[in-house]
Each structure stands twice: as structure tokens, then as C-alpha cells.
Amino acid sequence: MKQNPQKDDRGQIDSADLHIGPEYAVAERDVAELLTGRVVSGSSLWRDAWRRLLKNKLAVFGLVVVILLALGSLIGPTVIQRTTGYTYDAIPKDASLLKSFPPFRGPDGRFSFAHPMGTDSAGRDILARVLSGGQISLMVALIATLVSLIIGVSYGAIAGYAGGRLDELMMRIVDVLYSLPYVIIVIVLLALLPAKTPTAQLAQLFFALGAVSWLTMARIVRGQIMSLKNQEFVLAARATGVSTPKIIFRHLVPNALGPVIVYATLTIPTVMLSEAFLSFLGLGVRSPRVSWGSLAAEGAQNLAVYPWQLIFPGLTMALMLFSLNFVGDGLRDALDPQARRD
Amino acid sequence: MSDDNGNLLSVRDLRVYFETEDGSVRAVDGISFDVKRGETLGIVGESGSGKSVANLSLMRLIPEPPGKIASGSISFDGRDVLRLSPSEIRALRGKRIAMIFQDPMTSLNPFMRVSKQLMEVTQLHLGHTKRQARAHAIAMLEHVGIPDAAERVDSYPHEFSGGMRQRVIIAMALSCQPELLIADEPTTALDVTIQAQILELIKQLKSETGASVILITHDLGVIAGMTDHVIVMYAGRVFEQAPTRELFERPGNPYTRGLLRSVPDPTEDEGTLYQIPGQPPDLAHLPPGCPFASRCERAEEVCQREFPPFVQLTPNHQSLCHFANEVYAETSAIR
Numbered sequence: 001m002k003q004n005p006q007k008d009d010r011g012q013i014d015s016a017d018l019h020i021g022p023e024y025a026v027a028e029r030d031v032a033e034l035l036t037g038r039v040v041s042g043s044s045l046w047r048d049a050w051r052r053l054l055k056n057k058l059a060v061f062g063l064v065v066v067i068l069l070a071l072g073s074l075i076g077p078t079v080i081q082r083t084t085g086y087t088y089d090a091i092p093k094d095a096s097l098l099k100s101f102p103p104f105r106g107p108d109g110r111f112s113f114a115h116p117m118g119t120d121s122a123g124r125d126i127l128a129r130v131l132s133g134g135q136i137s138l139m140v141a142l143i144a145t146l147v148s149l150i151i152g153v154s155y156g157a158i159a160g161y162a163g164g165r166l167d168e169l170m171m172r173i174v175d176v177l178y179s180l181p182y183v184i185i186v187i188v189l190l191a192l193l194p195a196k197t198p199t200a201q202l203a204q205l206f207f208a209l210g211a212v213s214w215l216t217m218a219r220i221v222r223g224q225i226m227s228l229k230n231q232e233f234v235l236a237a238r239a240t241g242v243s244t245p246k247i248i249f250r251h252l253v254p255n256a257l258g259p260v261i262v263y264a265t266l267t268i269p270t271v272m273l274s275e276a277f278l279s280f281l282g283l284g285v286r287s288p289r290v291s292w293g294s295l296a297a298e299g300a301q302n303l304a305v306y307p308w309q310l311i312f313p314g315l316t317m318a319l320m321l322f323s324l325n326f327v328g329d330g331l332r333d334a335l336d337p338q339a340r341r342d
Numbered sequence: 343m344s345d346d347n348g349n350l351l352s353v354r355d356l357r358v359y360f361e362t363e364d365g366s367v368r369a370v371d372g373i374s375f376d377v378k379r380g381e382t383l384g385i386v387g388e389s390g391s392g393k394s395v396a397n398l399s400l401m402r403l404i405p406e407p408p409g410k411i412a413s414g415s416i417s418f419d420g421r422d423v424l425r426l427s428p429s430e431i432r433a434l435r436g437k438r439i440a441m442i443f444q445d446p447m448t449s450l451n452p453f454m455r456v457s458k459q460l461m462e463v464t465q466l467h468l469g470h471t472k473r474q475a476r477a478h479a480i481a482m483l484e485h486v487g488i489p490d491a492a493e494r495v496d497s498y499p500h501e502f503s504g505g506m507r508q509r510v511i512i513a514m515a516l517s518c519q520p521e522l523l524i525a526d527e528p529t530t531a532l533d534v535t536i537q538a539q540i541l542e543l544i545k546q547l548k549s550e551t552g553a554s555v556i557l558i559t560h561d562l563g564v565i566a567g568m569t570d571h572v573i574v575m576y577a578g579r580v581f582e583q584a585p586t587r588e589l590f591e592r593p594g595n596p597y598t599r600g601l602l603r604s605v606p607d608p609t610e611d612e613g614t615l616y617q618i619p620g621q622p623p624d625l626a627h628l629p630p631g632c633p634f635a636s637r638c639e640r641a642e643e644v645c646q647r648e649f650p651p652f653v654q655l656t657p658n659h660q661s662l663c664h665f666a667n668e669v670y671a672e673t674s675a676i677r
Binding site for chain 2: 164231232233235236237238239240241242243250251254255257
């Protein structure tokens with residue numbers, strides 16, 4: 001057996017023989033272009049996910065309902081006010097109208113389009129009230145979700161990237177907050193923060209709900225970041241001198257965006273339900289402002305006599321909650337193709 | 343600019359330890375080497391011999407904890423890297439020292455367009471505006487041989503093949519014209535023809551820019567074709583260091599000899615491929631003597647007992663072995 005290999009040229013790369021210059025370099029896309037005969041444009045993950053989402057009938061249904069309800073809540077009250085003059089808090093001047101009419105019934109007991117959902121005990125149009133309530137409910141849900149996104153994502157990302165003691169400390173804080181019943185936190189927060197005007201009350205509600213809704217988000221993001229931070233591209237980014245905050249928020253967080261989006265979509269209905277629950281207890285939105293929760297609370301008092309006062313706000317909210325959950329589930333399947341059942 | 347010997351990088355007695363539950367793992371245990379300007383230094387060794395850890399610590403990229411640079415000095419262009427502040431070291435990374443990683447599939451951010459990843463480097467270090475950075479990114483991609491660079495620059499990494507991605511990574515590493523390029527097994531994850539292309543590219547770019555290169559590999563063929571000087575690492579130590587030609591012709595260490603013998607010989611029709619018996623030692627529980635002793639065909643009783651000396655064979659050829667002179671004489675005699 002030979003001991004010194006230098007005599008022959010094994011392993012020796014002779015550049016004259018092996019000059020494979022850049023001109024021969026072929027990319028996958030070139031092959032695809034050759035095969036299909038047309039220029040293949042890059043398809044991003046988002047476009048793929050969107051295509052998969054559109055294949056999911058339930059998710060599309062949910063998306064359509066959510067958009068319709070959101071649009072209805074947004075412009076509906078104005079349209080009703082312009083055309084009929086009804087608003088969520090307009091009490092009719094005529095004393096004979098100060099009672100609850102069933103849907104599609106005029107004061108004379110005959111069929112009428114004036115109040116498709118009937119009126120409440122003070123003669124206010126329930127359709128206008130439901131749509132206005134939708135405004136508040138949606139706003140509370142969106143803002144609380146936004147707060148949860150901002151706090152939860154940064155908190156989780158920092159804890160996950162830092163690791164060690166800091167992570168330990170930060171996540172124990174989350175655990176402690178988790179173990180407290182959220183209703184109590186919200187009630188305490190609502191009681192502690194003085195609110196004089198209805199707008200201040202609303203802000204209080206946003207704050208209270210946002211303050212408790214970020215915990216799960218922080219956990220999800222932390223887990224994602226922990227599994228991502230050991231990948232080579234993070235090391236590569238560090239090796240090019242990128243600073244730690246930039247690595248966390250420009251390189252890592254976008255990679256965790258899929259689960260974040262899914263969870264955020266599923267947070268919206270959860271917060272909406274919490275808002276309804278608090279309003280039902282009289283802690284949330286207070287009169288004259290209305291939300292789906294406060295409408296349901298009002299309707300529940302008169303359930304036996306005027307069932308439509310509960311049915312319409314309840315149905316609308318249920319429809320919205322179902323649809324949002326369909327969209328969230330659809331997004332989860334679309335963004336995580338490996339986990340799909342098919 | 344450089345110190346008196348023309349060294350761009352000079353590592354002295356570097357020790358990197360990892361604290362584990364099993365005790366302290368001495369991943370790199372007192373290595374020293376120099377890289378001259380314009381030189382290509384090869385580092386060979388088995389997996390776990392400390393090659394990558396040594397090079398990560400050059401840029402202070404060792405995760406701390408559990409890792410720790412226990413002692414030693416790393417002098418880059420006359421400044422001790424280990425004493426730099428975090429912002430100073432960040433200014434060095436990517437600008438004056440750049441790194442190419444082993445797996446092009448995972449070392450690009452899958453969620454960022456290639457353009458953005460390339461632009462990030464020059465915006466950070468050269469103060470480029472978006473427009474300048476973009477033009478520079480396209481120019482760099484063209485330079486590393488990506489056709490239609492202007493169109494392709496906005497692609498995502500998954501739209502490139504492995505070889506193409508490694509080209510992108512090289513473009514990124516070279517976009518600030520670094521003085522030192524560390525290539526950590528740049529071709530291991532690629533197939534053989536692409537390997538040759540990539541090595542050829544590194545060679546070409548190196549001669550254009552005059553950068554020094556540290557090439558980490560376990561492929562002796564790559565070492566032979568690319569490097570001027572070689573370090574053989576084993577168990578966190580430098581076992582032998584010599585100019586490339588000298589190392590292949592007259593190895594002065596039984597371990598190096600074993601490595602050279604385990605390269606398949608295409609002229610040999612039959613027989614089994616030689617392999618060094620045994621496993622690399624557990625770095626947390628190193629024996630008192632030579633870490634290679636239990637696998638060494640030349641080991642004697644002294645090897646188990648005493649740590650071997652670092653023997654100076656010629657002015658630039660050293661070997662860590664009790665019998666370095668004998669081995670060196672033997673290999674010389676065979677010639």
C-alpha cells in the first residue's frame with residue numbers, strides 16, 4: 001500500500017480540466033422554463049398559502065361572512081341613519097312607538113320593512129343597534145388582538161432568543177399571569193383605572209383585554225423562535241455583523257409569522273367573546289354605547305316576551321365567531337401544508 | 343497594516359471550552375496558527391476535531407454559554423479580536439472577515455428575498471443607500487456567475503438550486519471585499535461537479551481580491567488543490583502543520599499519515615480501503631497522554647503516559663508526536 005499520495009494526481013484538482021465557469025451554471029428556474037416554455041415567476045409562500053386557502057370552502061365562506069359583517073358594521077349604521085333616520089340610540093318621539101315591535105311589523109301590526117329585526121323596549125331599531133354594536137365589538141377585538149400581537153410577539157421573541165435565565169424569568173411571569181383568572185385581572189384593571197367618559201371606558205376595555213390576551217401569543221412565538229434560532233441562517237446573519245435586535249425582528253420573527261397570523265386570527269373571536277361576556281356582566285361597554293354583548297344582555301332580560309331582542313344580536317355574533325374560526329383554521333391549514341390531512 | 347511577519351491573522355494558544363453536564367469539553371485546546379495576507383490555509387480533521395469551533399471563535403460566534411473562549415489571543419490585523427467591544431466585533435464581521443457555511447440550504451433566510459439579504463450586508467457595512475446596495479447586489483450575483491442576475495435578485499432562496507445558493511452565499515460573503523474569508527466546508531453539501539465549480543469560483547475570486555482564505559474541510563483532495571498551508575486538527579489540537587506540498591509528501595505525524603492513507607487510490611484495483619481504527623476520543627474525558635494513542639499504529643507506552651511535544655521538523659513544519667522525527671524520517675525515506 002502506498003503511503004504518500006502526491007505522486008499520482010488523485011484528489012488534485014486540475015483547474016485546466018475542470019474549468020467549469022459560471023457560464024454553465026444552471027438554476028432550477030432555467031430548467032422549469034425549458035420544460036414549460038414560459039417564464040416562471042417566483043411564487044412566494046404567501047401566494048401559495050392564499051391559493052390553498054381559496055381551496056378551502058369553509059374558510060372562503062368564513063372570509064366572505066366576516067367581510068360582509070365587517071362592512072355592514074362599518075357603513076350600515078350610517079346608511080340606515082341616512083335612509084330612515086334610525087340610529088342605535090334614537091328613541092322615537094311618538095309615545096305609542098315606545099315599545100318592542102316584532103321583526104317586519106309596523107305599529108299597525110301589518111307587514112313593514114321599517115324594522116327587519118324589530119325594535120327594543122324603547123322602540124329603537126334593533127338592526128341599527130346590532131350593526132353599531134358590531135362596530136364596537138370588532139374594534140375591541142381588533143385592538144386587543146393588535147396589543148396582543150405587539151406585546152406577545154416582542155416578549156416571546158426576546159425570551160426565546162435570549163434563552164437561559166432571562167427566558168426563564170420572563171416565562172415564569174407569563175405562567176403567573178396565566179394562572180390568575182383573566183376575569184379577575186380585567187375586573188381589577190377596570191376598577192383601578194378611572195374612566196369618566198364612555199370613550200375612556202372603551203379605552204379601558206381595550207387595555208384590559210389586550211393585557212391578558214398576549215400570554216399565549218408570547219408562548220407560541222417563544223417556541224417558534226427557540227426552534228429557529230439554532231438554524232444556520234441565524235449564524236450566517238450574525239457572521240455578517242447584523243445586530244441582535246435586527247436578527248430577532250428582521251430574520252426570526254418573519255419566519256414565525258405563519259403561526260402568529262393563525263393565532264391572531266383565532267384571538268379575534270376569543271377577545272370578542274370575552275368582551276361580550278364582560279358586557280353581559282355589565283363590566284364592558286355601557287349604555288348608551290352598545291356592543292353585541294351588551295345587546296345580548298339587554299335581550300336576555302326580555303327573552304320570554306320579546307325573543308327577537310336576544311335572537312338577532314346573538315345570531316349575528318355567533319355567525320361572526322364561527323366565521324372567524326373557520327378563517328383561522330383555514331389559515332392554519334394553508335400556512336402549514338405539512339400538517340394538512342390530505 | 344499587518345504585523346511584522348506579514349500575518350493578517352495570528353492565533354496563539356486558543357482554548358475554547360464548552361461546559362456540559364458531563365464536564366468541561368475542550369473543543370479547542372491550545373491551538374496556534376497564522377494566516378498570511380493572500381494565503382490560503384487549509385484546516386483538516388475528522389468531525390468533532392474542533393475545526394469549526396476554532397473558526398467560529400475567530401469571529402467570536404461561539405454561543406456563550408455554554409461555550410467559552412478560555413484563553414489565548416486572536417490577533418487580526420494587529421488587533422486582539424477577543425478584546426473588541428460588541429459593536430467593534432460586529433463591524434468586523436461581514437466586512438473584514440466573512441464566512442461561508444457548510445449547508446447552502448439552511449444558511450440563507452428562507453423568508454427573505456435574496457436581494458434583501460445581499461443588500462443588508464452592504465447597507466450595514468458600506469453605508470450604501472437602497473439603490474446602491476441593490477446595484478451592488480446585482481453586480482455581485484453577476485460576478486459569481488448567476489445568469490440574469492437583475493431578474494433573479496428578487497427571488498427567494500428556495501427558487502435556487504444548491505450550487506446557486508452557495509454562489510449567492512459567496513456573493514454575500516464577498517460583497518464588502520473582506521480581507522479574510524472563512525469557508526467552513528463550503529462544498530460538503532454539494533454534488534461533485536458543483537463542488538468543483540464552487541472551489542474554482544472561490545479560487546478565482548480570491549486571486550482577484552487578494553483575500554486570505556481559511557478553508558475548513560475533511561476532503562484532502564480539496565486541501566491539495568486549494569491551499570498553501572495546512573493544519574491537521576485532532577481532538578481540539580493542532581497535530582501537524584506544514585506547507586501543503588510538504589505535508590502531502592512528508593507527513594511528520596502518524597495521524598496525518600493515517601488520513602492520507604485513507605484516501606481512495608484509483609490506481610489500486612483491489613484491496614480494502616484503509617481506515618484509522620477506533621473513534622475520536624471523548625473531549626470531556628481526555629486521557630493524560632496523546633489523545634490519538636489508542637488508535638495509533640505507532641503508539642508506545644510513553645504515548646499513553648505523557649502528552650506529546652510539538653516538534654519542530656523544519657522552520658515551518660511542526661508535528662505533535664513523541665516520534666515526530668522518526669515518522670518524518672520514515673516518510674522521507676519512502677520517497
